[in-house]
Amino acid sequence: MEKNKIWQGNWTFIMAAAGSAVGLGNIWKFPYMTGTNGGGAFVLIYLLCILLIGLPVMMAETYIGRYGRKSPINSLNKITSDFSLNKIWVILGWLGAIAGIMILSYYSVFAGIAAAYIFNYIPATEIDPAQYSINYFSKFVSSPQKMILWHSLFIITTCVVVGKGVVEGIGKTISILMPTLFFLVIALCIYSSFSGDFSEAFNFLFNPDFSKINTSVVISAMGQAFFTLSIGMGAIMAYGAYMPKEQLIGKTVLIIVFLDTSVALLAGLTIFPIVFSNPELSVSSGPGLLFETLPVAFHSLPFGNIFASIFFILISIAAISSSVSLIEPFTAWIEEKGIFSRVQGVILLGGIAWLLGLGSVFSFNIWSAKTFFGFNFLSLMDFITNNLMLPMGGLTISIFVGWILNKEAVQKEMKIPKSLFKVFIFCLRVIAPLAISIIFLSYFFS
Ligand code: PHE
Secondary structure: OOOOOOOOHHHHHHHHHHHHHOOHHHHHHHHHHHHHOOOHHHHHHHHHHHHHHHHHHHHHHHHHHHHHOOOHHHHHHHHHHHOOOOHHHHHHHHHHHHHHHHHHHHHHHHHHHHHHHHHOOOOOOOOOHHHHHHHHHHHHHOOHHHHHHHHHHHHHHHHHHHHHOHHHHHHHHHHHHHHHHHHHHHHHHHHHHHHOOHHHHHHHHHOOOHHHOOHHHHHHHHHHHHHHHOOOOOHHHHHHOOOOOOOOHHHHHHHHHHHHHHHHHHHHHHHHHHHHHOOOOOOOOHHHHHHHHHHHHHHOOOOHHHHHHHHHHHHHHHHHHHHHHHHHHHHHHHHHHOOOOHHHHHHHHHHHHHHHHHHHHHHOOOOOOOOEOOEOHHHHHHHHHHHHHHHHHHHHHHHHHHHHOOHHHHHHHHOOOHHHHHHHHHHHHHHHHHHHHHHHHHHHOO
16 A cells, blocks of 8 residues: 555545445345345444444554554554554554455345346346246346356456555545436436335335344344445555544545445335335345346336436446445555565455356355355354454454554544544443443353
């Protein structure tokens, strides 16, 4: 990572971090997880996790990155040296770097499907578009060749962008594309609320049925909160390294969290009205939900196929702006180490993610009956990264910034009013560690 490069202006950091946060997690994963976990109760726990754990952890990560101004591993190296602390904390950087590659491996598989859907047209004469859409998805994922092709294309694109350097490549494109995505999500949500069953969708999302809450719903909601904000693995730390010195961390992070949460809720309010107005579609259909519903929504619109393509182009872009931040922490470290160049590093890491991704591709077809510890390969990767590694990373970051670092030094850098700083430190010291530990313990001992 170029040490002296700092993003120009306050908006570049906001857009890049929002670019990392807003991705498939919001548009694809949030709606399907809400669907499979029973709706409103899941949403409520998810929102609580975002506010009480996600927000403070994201601020803490940004702080470490801006302090160190290097890759997460080396920022942690620097901060532990400066404060004369045990080097064991650097493991956090390593675990995050590894989690990033593991997440990228399956993220790319779904981003590949989204990219392929740019070219998916429901024939104008089709009388049952919902059924057509369900069949199309299951046919698509049953072909390992097609899935591998799109998975490969997505990994290559990610590597090209990261190889060029995050500041130039990502910083510039995102500031144009993210606003376009926001605009389209809002427009589509308005359309869908008029043409589908909005009130039932609203009820499903915001009327919690507490009987649906169990430990597995809670651990999934917490994992999703970490995943959607890109926290717990160093992505935000890596971007924090480019943040201008004067930018206010608290306010900036609040904007990012607000944008991310709004896109997820809007995606839910777009997809569920369509599901509820088409009896063939089911809220709990899982990872295929987005791909089965959106084409149906567009089908009935004038020029629907063109809009559908544009929308999937934007989803693919949102996915790229997230995937680069998955591979960046490890790549930045390789580059700093100096044994390999940035380009060689990204090829190596991209190759590993590609290979690991094949397991997720096969989970849909030739390995669909194979289980590993009771999960198929894809759900195992998803579980280990989102439900274990990211919350574990978040727990460590909270303890590190809340208990280990010098409070005065943190406050000086954060520049938030004393009373709010107290709340921030309380969340890091008590709420986040306690909540994450209780959720872990109750999941594994129930
Ligand atoms: N936040 C991204 C999304 O919602 C995924 C991501 C997770 C990106 C972790 C970087 C780090 O799609």
